[in-house]
Amino acid sequence: MSQAAFDDRVAAYAQSPTHREGPTLDLTRAFARAHPGDLVLDVSTGTGFTAHALAATPTLVVAADIAPNMLRHTRAAAPCEIRVVQTDTHTLAFADRTFDVVTCRHAFHHYQDGRTALGEMTRVVRPGGRVVITDTISPDDAHVAEAMHEIESLRDPSHVCNRYAGQILDLMADVGLSIERNTGTRTAQDFDGWCSRTGVSDDLRQQLWRAFTEDARVRAAFDARETGDGRRFNWPVLVAAGVRRT
Ligand SMILES: C[S@@+](CC[C@H](N)C(=O)[O-])C[C@H]1O[C@@H](n2cnc3c(N)ncnc32)[C@H](O)[C@@H]1O
Numbered sequence: 001m002s003q004a005a006f007d008d009r010v011a012a013y014a015q016s017p018t019h020r021e022g023p024t025l026d027l028t029r030a031f032a033r034a035h036p037g038d039l040v041l042d043v044s045t046g047t048g049f050t051a052h053a054l055a056a057t058p059t060l061v062v063a064a065d066i067a068p069n070m071l072r073h074t075r076a077a078a079p080c081e082i083r084v085v086q087t088d089t090h091t092l093a094f095a096d097r098t099f100d101v102v103t104c105r106h107a108f109h110h111y112q113d114g115r116t117a118l119g120e121m122t123r124v125v126r127p128g129g130r131v132v133i134t135d136t137i138s139p140d141d142a143h144v145a146e147a148m149h150e151i152e153s154l155r156d157p158s159h160v161c162n163r164y165a166g167q168i169l170d171l172m173a174d175v176g177l178s179i180e181r182n183t184g185t186r187t188a189q190d191f192d193g194w195c196s197r198t199g200v201s202d203d204l205r206q207q208l209w210r211a212f213t214e215d216a217r218v219r220a221a222f223d224a225r226e227t228g229d230g231r232r233f234n235w236p237v238l239v240a241a242g243v244r245r246t
Contacts, residue, residue, distance in 0.1 A: 005158065006067035012197040014047040014073060019106065023185045024237055025053055028105045028134045031181055031241040034059045038100035043089045043121060044107030048074030048082075054103065055082050062099075064092070092120040100129045108135035109152070109162050119175045127244050131177055136187065136235045138162045144221040148235070151211050156198045165238045177242025184238060191224075191231035 013019055028050055034040050038059045042051040045063035051074060055061040061082045063074045071084040087093040089104070090113060102121045111117040121131045138145035145162070152159040163171075169179055191212070195205045212224035212233055219225075224233040 003066045003068075006065075007069035009197065010047060010067075010069045010073050012199075013070070014077070016193070016197060018187055018189060018194075019046065019049050021049075022187060024105060024134050024187055024239065025049060027183065027185060027239040028103055028132055029053050031132045031134075031239055032101045032103055032130060033241075034101050039098065040101045040103065041094070041099040041121075041124060042103045042105075043092070043117075044104060044110065045074050045084075046070050046107070048077060050103055050105045051082060052078055054101075055080050059101075062094075064089070089117045089120060092124050094124045096123055097126040097129075098124050100126060101132070102129070103132045103134075105132075105134040106136070108133055108168070110158050110160055112160055114163065114168075115171055115175065118171050118177075122175045122177055122242075122244055125244050127246050129244050130180070130241050131172070131244070132239070132241045133168060133172065134237065134239045135168070136162050137168065137184075137238045138164045139221050139236055140164070141217065141221065144218055147211065147215065147218045148222075151208060154204065154211075155195065155200055155208055165240075168238055169240060172240060172242040176245050178245055180241045180243050182238060182240035184236060186234040187237050188232065188234045190229075191233055 034054055034057050036058055040054050040059045040061045043064050045051045045065045048063055051061050051063035063082055064085045064087050065071050066088050068086050075084045102125045125131055213219050222233040
């Protein structure tokens, strides 16, 4: 999907509770283990929630994204001065071994080539530095994983694919990272807010809710249900930190 299409989503992402807070933000920050004075790169920063959280350490944060409107928002909303750079994660515009830490939260599923993107994150981190990947993953049940892929592709044309946790960990090892820590968590979603973020039609909204609820295995895997607070579900997420070996 084009950079312009991401540029149109600034307001939607900026208001998203899933991106603004929650366990995936806390775990990403904890796994990054950034120290005061570290130089940190947050790739695919979106509206900058991870970059802003890391800047509070206080570290020197560079926030990168392909979409310039995202970067404008990220800089304007930052709690302190941070640098923003427009660059594709597949071809990062930074020299080798520049950063102490690289983070990538809720973006890996947008990448056409996960190995190249991870290779780039590893190239720009120093030996002994850390790369943290946080993203939704495919559930182990292949039938449910296929349903997740169909649901996400229908809702969001920028979705490329979720990977299994093991695939992401293998990729990290292949590009030269030693896995330091990894854990699974869940990201809770308000179904209607999640649909609104990508502007789905009413018809598609109904189709998506049916896809979540008509199949008992899918419904149970994502805990899709109506509550007094609206329709809700959750996705599985991997948070993994790898240390660059050499
Ligand atoms: C869900 S948002 C990221 C959320 C953000 N990391 C956070 O923690 O709140 C996904 C972002 O990935 C960016 N993106 C998608 N493909 C990209 C690519 N190939 N290179 C860099 N950024 C990309 C989009 O522009 C969008 O801003």
